[in-house]
Amino acid sequence: MSKVIGAHAVSVDGYITGRDPRAGRGLGDGTMLFDWYFDGDTPSRVFDGFRLSEPSARVFDALAARVGAVVAGRNTYEDSDGFGGGGPHPAARLFVLSHRPMPKMSERQTLVSTGIQDAIAAARAAAGGKDVGLMGGGVVTEALKAGLVDEVILHQVPILLGHGRPFFQPLPGHVRLRLVEAVPAPGVTHLRYEVER
Template sequence: MSDMSKVFSAHAVSVDGYISGRTPDGVDDFGRGLGDAGMLFDWYFDGDTPSQVFGGFKLSEPSARFFDVVADRVGATVSGRTTYEHSSHWGGGGPQPTAPLFVLSHRPAPEISEKQTLVTTGIEDAIAAARAAAGDKDVAIMGGGALTSALAADLVDEVILHQVPVLLGGGRSFFQAVPKHVNLRLLTAIAAPGVTHLHYEVVR
């Protein structure tokens, strides 16, 4: 594995593990956005240090330093279908502006753009295709379902949680039911205004 690109996931989460909150009517459906969890991404814009990777992001200095290093690693992204839908298809692009997107789904996706690739044959094929596209950079996984499948297939090297100090108490959980025990080793913990960046490696 050492001579291959790494596979990792990075996502903003509440302390109790949610990536979106409750909606006013309690319905969790496509197009409902973050519900009452909009604060999970405030740290992207509440600082005075512009990101060198993502235009428009202004973070605190410690967040910018950590975020840009992680973002610059991404050579390709694998997204689950639910995350793809909830993100409004990333406008036909991807979450990382310069990295191709591979969408994992078991059903047709007529909305897939020319800049995106639909993979219907499983997480192993999606990550293999992303690795080929990433070259000497790494593969990022977006979405709890895709991450869970990749963990089950022993394909994940690192998990990064941008943990925001709030308990949402409901909404959409990031981690789905992991089918086996997974040990993590904490590599870095960076406290920053409004968020703590937790960088883990998967122990094999």
């Protein structure tokens, strides 16, 4: 069965954006959270234009190859200018979780307004047996609250941003994680955790 995974580049102090993220400004000022996408010599086999270090390419491409659909929150969608009508993954269908109507969605994008369970169910149906990726702190937090997340993957960048949008929002209780893999790479450490049930 496919897994539900939350994967994000994150600062050491837990932020997934810089200051003042919003439509037209992307993920905010000076985050440096994604420099590792372009700082290496190894081209990604999944994402055109990405040139990663060899260890990052190995981890990133293996993860990207698993994803068949993505669920993103409204903030992530708007901060990313609607992903240009596509999605954050070149081959995966995008499901946007929002309780408000969405203007101008493309045929690769689907609005789900009935909650995280329905968004993940719709993404699973479209994923063709592959995994469902989660984008955005709110989406990941809601999926954790609902007990739907199988793995949390942090691409931890050695920077303290001090401000921005945090990856995790308040949870009603503890969520235990088990470290499965830690891969150090230039400018980033890839940490893969399984969610303990």
